[in-house]
Amino acid sequence: MVPLPKEGIISWMILLGRLPTGDRLLRWGMQINAFPPCQTCGSPNESPPAPKPGASLPEPGAPEASPPELAPIPPPELSPEPSEAPRDDKVFDVTEYDAVADGWTESRLAFLAAWKAACDHPGNSTFYIPEGIFMVAPITFHGPCYNDLSPNVKIKGTLLAPIRLTAFKSHHWIAFKNLKGFAVTGGTETGKVDGQGEAEAWQQSSCLKAARCKKLITSMFFINVSHASISNITLLNGKGFHLGLHKSNDINIYNVNIIAPEDSPNTDGIHVSHSSNISIFSSTIGVGDDCISIGSGSNNISISDVRCGPGHGISVGSLGKYKTETDVVGISVRNCTINGTENGIRMKSWPGGRAINAYNMTFEDILMINVSNPIVIDQEYCPSHKCKTTKPSLVKVKDILIRNISGTYNTKSAVTLLCSSDAPCEDIRLVNISLNYLVPHTPRQGRFNIKGFLNGLQVINSKF
Structure with a gap:
């Protein structure tokens, strides 16, 4: 060397x-x-991978001697997903706990009350956000729940984040913590989670000077979550990262749309750290930073059938800073x-x-x-x-x-x-x-x- x-x-x-x-x-x-x-271009017995429809891959020629290759990494097995079909579920509708779908009335306490009732329910339950526009202050949905059964989450409406950064005492807006075995989904439609980053967050002087915003807020954050799925939702205009996974495992993310302008700073689509057995597939991500970023402590991460752009591509890192x-x-x-x-x-x-x-x-x-x-x-x-x-x-x-x-x-x-x-x-x-x-x-x-x-x-x- x-x-x-x-x-x-x-x-x-x-x-x-x-x-x-x-x-x-x-x-x-x-x-x-x-x-x-x-x-x-692999082991002698390996078949060439089938190209995607429309992809223009090089035409193979007649082989003379195939060089040794690194063994391909198999994608992680998909973890069992909670069924969306009713199983005598009890539905806890946030509007029945005084949430107001007018886009102005702050509904955090109503969301927490509905979550507590769903979490304490001795059986299958669904935390349900119906159609409408809900303003929700920073909120954490804690577990574990009754008998370690986490409620499924169904989002049919639109969630709006507060505009002012002073409303955020931590670095996330909506968090799910210490939960397992549940689904977050828009159902047959697509729920929306709007961070409203364009109103104030992207205008921070630190963002404008060096494109490294001093205060970053993750729109939807999963902390110590396992055996879960995230599907059929749209995350847009995050103040920082749109979807984050930390100390989580056995998570499937699919049919997710993530949207932010090309010039929006630090708006990574999906960021994974200290997590394992994560599968991200069949999704579209166009943001102002990495479409997907894989951070420290990540292992067995599978990404497939993802359409990325605009943005900074699909990245491993950055690493080695902390x-x-x-x-x-x-x-x-x-x-x-x-x-x-x-x-x-x-x-x-x-x-x-x-x-x-x-x-x-x-x-x-x-x-x-x-x-x-x-x-x-x-x-x-x-x-x-x-x-x-x-x-x-x-x-x-x-x-x-x-x-x-x-x-x-x-x-x-x-x-x-x-x-x-x-x-x-x-x-x-x-x-x-x-x-x-x-x-x-x-x-x-x-x-x-x-x-x-x-x-x-x-x-x-x-x-x-």
Whole structure:
């Protein structure tokens, strides 16, 4: 393992499709192998993944020798979902506890009263929000409930957050805490959860100066929740993150729409931290920050059939900033479309910080449409540009398989690897990458930018 030259970012112009079979390019102690096209790009017995309808993936050729691959990560088993069919459920309608659906009357106490009755009910129960517009102050739905049976939550109407940030004593608006075995759903329709971030939160001076808002409010936050599902709801205009999971496990998130303007600061769609066995699928997310961000302590996270854009793409991180952080392992992102975003798939860690590992990750069968930076490993992440960049990241990024990525990009960099000098990137594999630069009549397809230290890099059957 030899360090690259220190004179900034090294730009390589690579057209692997034109290299003779078996040729090897050895530069600065790193090896990039050009292999003939293969059908499986995996183990000899592995069938190629079926492309998504409409996706433009590279045509496989006749195989000569299939290189060894990292084993794909199976998606987590979907946890059993609470049935929405009535099972002698008792319904606790918030309007029967004096909630008013006029969009003005604050209804927090009525919601809490209805929740307490549903939570204390000795049997199956449903906490029900009917059609209408309800103004609700910050609220936490606590458990555990009677006999550890959590009420299902059905949202048919629209919930509005208070406009003023002074109304929030904590960093969340609607929280579910210490609960298990329940569903939050809009039913056959879609309930709406509107954070009203545009009215005041996005106008904070800290947001305007550095796009890093001082006070972030998560619209819907799940804390220490297990065996639950979230479906058929729309979250929009969050003051900060729209949907957060923390210290939770066995959660299914599907048929969720998350919407915020492209220029709204810090409005991540879904953020996962210190959680396991999370499945996010069949959803559409377009926001001003990461569509999905996977933070410290996350393991066995599956993302599939997600349409992302606008936003900053699908990210692992940022990592390494806080002393309490732990490893991230077992991330699978498959069959997604990323359209008009700043980044595509990205791993990011702060300079200096805590030493943790981020490993065993698969990103495959992803269509990029007009994306600025399709594939990024950034171990110099510093959005405020005020970091101590002289201290390298201590996050170890390794065992990363990026396969069957196709589409278009609009900058000079299709692939950017900014790796740490103290914790070199290790075992990075790019397989069947077919990305086209949008600028017409360009003499070359694009650039592969590398800086830092790598130990084991393969680029196989790819062009960009």
